[in-house]
Amino acid sequence: MKQPPNTREKIARAAIHLIAARGVDAVSMRDIAGAVGVTEAALYRHFASKNVLVWEVFTFHYNAFADKLAKLHESHRILREKLAVMVRECCTFFDKDRDLFTFLLLAQHIQRLAPKNYKAALPVILQEILAAAIKRGEIRAQDIEITGAMMMGTVLQTALYCLYQKPRPKKMVPLAETLARACWRIAKGE
Amino acid sequence: MKQPPNTREKIARAAIHLIAARGVDAVSMRDIAGAVGVTEAALYRHFASKNVLVWEVFTFHYNAFADKLAKLHESHRILREKLAVMVRECCTFFDKDRDLFTFLLLAQHIQRLAPKNYKAALPVILQEILAAAIKRGEIRAQDIEITGAMMMGTVLQTALYCLYQKPRPKKMVPLAETLARACWRIAKGE
Amino acid sequence: MKQPPNTREKIARAAIHLIAARGVDAVSMRDIAGAVGVTEAALYRHFASKNVLVWEVFTFHYNAFADKLAKLHESHRILREKLAVMVRECCTFFDKDRDLFTFLLLAQHIQRLAPKNYKAALPVILQEILAAAIKRGEIRAQDIEITGAMMMGTVLQTALYCLYQKPRPKKMVPLAETLARACWRIAKGE
């Protein structure tokens, strides 16, 4: 029931693909236009500027992913299971759409385009989960921001490692259990 | 016996400072020259190109840091202590020279400048330590590359978090013990 | 008996408003379309090109104004009165529709769009009046082109001055008598 393949969508995909491979600054509007098969000027009918293009594509997918994770963990009670299911989702995502995952991984660099006071959703979600687990007595009191950062690092750095494996990137799903356990042990502390 | 503050050194420092703040692509030779107080052309007396400049400055400091870590851990026997001392060194480094640390953090992006077959030293060191610990029976057998990646992520993501704290970046040294324990528990597994 | 607010008219008004404020070159078809609330393409239903749009709108109003002045002065016999009534009309026009007056003031810049051999009507009218006054012996013989230019300058430069008064443009009608007298004295010579 879709209309003729939406140009805006094609532009977004091309941007994700190129930026995942080279980084925001190293990809020009010319590159994106070329990949889509239109003129540079055509891009500007769909996105007001390069910054807007990158930012809109980023937030759209980032928020979608954050929402999914939020939904997922809610169907579990205990922290260990919440972590397991979230980590698994990350791994699945990575294996299914590596371009997009990598693109989202550039969050730090893209966030300089963010409006002031923008707060990334993922860390917040993680911190809320941890706070709740502490309240329930599942884990002992701790600095949830630091714990959250350590957990994210565990997963993301591993993703980075898998990404740059030669000759072919590694799959992450097989590592899901290992990663989940590591996250759990980080939270559990001594 | 040092000569008057070496220009090459001043260029390197300026590059580190600017790149730490903005990223490689967003810093131009003009920016660097301006920060040093010389002409762009002068930079080419000291470095053959922008890429060479970035790469040489990066590897110099990266290798120096890797060497230091290697030396440090050798004066300890058991993994737990090795990790503790290495993590502490990272934290100290971060607190003492945030610019440089941040610059080195961009490794992934800078490594596209690397010669083929270049292999970053830090992960290798970490993997060797883990391999040895397994051999000694300190920890059970496991995929040392993944374990290493998880450990690095734990520390680096926390550094990233500390870096972007507003209004002032946070100190990392106070977190050293927490981080070291997390790394240890990651290695220890269940 | 007017139709629903004619689009062509709305386009013309928007063009006048924008061009009066910014000049021909600094106003784009996009700007005009935006101000009217239609697509750029829609403009081309009403005007063949930007140049045609500007030129047609200009000549229409310019000629209308020239005609009015011509009619006006004919109901007076002597130069002094002719000048008085024409100057007053200019002032009234300025106060009533500053946008349009300013737009017409850009005549010099718009006339590069003119067809070859185009001759602006206003100077001609003025020169005819002066020629007649000389014939009648009201004023002594003189270069009517120069005298005409001086008179026009007197009024137009004053208009310019009133236009750019901050914070609000000045009214011109109160200056009508002063201006008319100046014109008269210019013609009268010593």
Next chain:
Amino acid sequence: MKQPPNTREKIARAAIHLIAARGVDAVSMRDIAGAVGVTEAALYRHFASKNVLVWEVFTFHYNAFADKLAKLHESHRILREKLAVMVRECCTFFDKDRDLFTFLLLAQHIQRLAPKNYKAALPVILQEILAAAIKRGEIRAQDIEITGAMMMGTVLQTALYCLYQKPRPKKMVPLAETLARACWRIAKGE
């Protein structure tokens, strides 16, 4: 004793020539560079931007001319002579360097580039002269801003007229006396 023909000066001259003929907006950096015989990029070594280029060239010559007029009139006592000598200087200037005069004539359009609170010097000078003449009792009290505007219009519109005479622009010096007398009579009033 001059060094090899200064590029900055050549750029300024080319800009004056082109802008006098076509207006600021219709002249591109490419045009200017082409006229000078250098790359566009070379222009940016001498002027930070197109706006800066136009503005600096404009103010430099405008102020120089204003200074000259100021000096000139000071060597005369009475208004009539002051006006005569200033008008004559305008005419001489026009005949000697029509490009530059025309360029300066675009003042109104260039002044949108002006820093806030910029006040053009020429009207001020004229107003001071008029104020002094009133004080001395040479002319009766009047709105010096309006009188000034009328005088300027007299000269400038005539210049415009001379400029666009076909096939060759007219000389202005022969008109100096006529113009000076017109200015005087404007000030003198009835």
Next chain:
DNA sequence: GATGAATGAGTCTTCATTCAT
């Protein structure tokens, strides 16, 4: 009458780099 999408040429500007001095 009007739209949405597209284009190709052109805008100003910045880039890394070179070279004569």
Next chain:
DNA sequence: AATGAATGAAGACTCATTCAT
């Protein structure tokens, strides 16, 4: 060692205009 001037390629973005619908 360093400079000032220059370059050619590329950057993001805008322009007037066209055309299928």
